Amino acid sequence: MTNRYLNRRDLVAAGALDWDAALADVHDALALLRDGKAEMAAENVLPLGTDPRAKGYGLPARVGGRFAAAGLKWTIHRPEAPQGGEAITSRTFLDDLDTGLPMGVVDSAMLTRVRTAALSGAVVRALKPRVRRVAILGAGAQAEMHLRMAQAVLPDLAEVHHWTRSGRALQVPEGVLVRSHKTASAASLAAEVTFACTSAPEPILGPEVMTRGALVLQTGFHEVSFDAIDRADAVTCDLWGDFARTSAKSLFQMHRAGRFPASRVAADAPAILLDGWRPDPAACVYFSSFGLNIFDIALAARLMRRATDLGLGQILTD
The missing domain is CATH 3.30.1780.10 (ornithine cyclodeaminase, domain 1)
Structure with missing residues (x-):
């Protein structure tokens, strides 16, 4: 070759x-x-x-x-x-x-951005296939890629709720309503599914976003507070592995702080995508995406x- x-x-x-x-x-x-x-x-x-x-x-x-x-x-x-x-x-x-x-x-x-967004899309398509309203937090390359993915794999997509600290706008396709919000929480609360795609070093989402039927996917750095993760009915992730000891992702920081035992993970990506694990429709689900080699x-x-x-x-x- x-x-x-x-x-x-x-x-x-x-x-x-x-x-x-x-x-x-x-x-x-x-x-x-x-x-x-x-x-x-x-x-x-x-x-x-x-x-x-x-x-x-x-x-x-x-x-x-x-x-x-x-x-x-x-x-x-x-x-x-x-x-x-x-x-x-x-x-x-x-x-x-x-x-x-x-x-x-x-x-x-x-x-890297494609594979991260592809996992997000696979999880959303499995857990909420008819989603119409998504929130995208951030305006960088990962946020843009998640928007591309959402256009392609969510056929009922009608609204994009957006927040970014920089104020930069997303390039949203014609026919999709976009609303900008002053806070990350406001954008998340307006949507059924949230894609958190920022490099925030401190949480921008608190427990108020963990509402009935919400799906919050964290792909960025440290965007979700420990209290918010505690509020979720089901905590899921791509996979629980050795990186739980070193990763700066919110969930793994929470684990190392002694506030989240590994046994509390409700499902990982194989359970969701291969085994058909599904939560109660009214459950609030948090998904932490680490990114698998x-x-x-x-x-x-x-x-x-x-x-x-x-x-x-x-x-x-x-």
């Missing part, structure tokens, strides 16, 4: 924004993990200064089946985008599991194989 590099344009041309394919990748990667045909090692975390949001992460995984790849995603998170740069930069290095040969390198900053490798491998078939990307020489 030829060793190649894929930039964002190559990834889009290979189908990175095909949401049906991305949701299928998430489902299949979880099924392979359950069958012992996929595996993740705990992430390596490299602090990049005193700000807890400034870190480098190394996330290795292997995913068998149709992906047949092993690899490492190396990503750097900064609190703010530096001048002339980006807040998050990321590359994924892939090897073919069958041959042991390198497949190539993927610019995976955009792909297997999703990074699965999406990158599918797109690398497709790009190779299409002749996309830059060939890397010895």
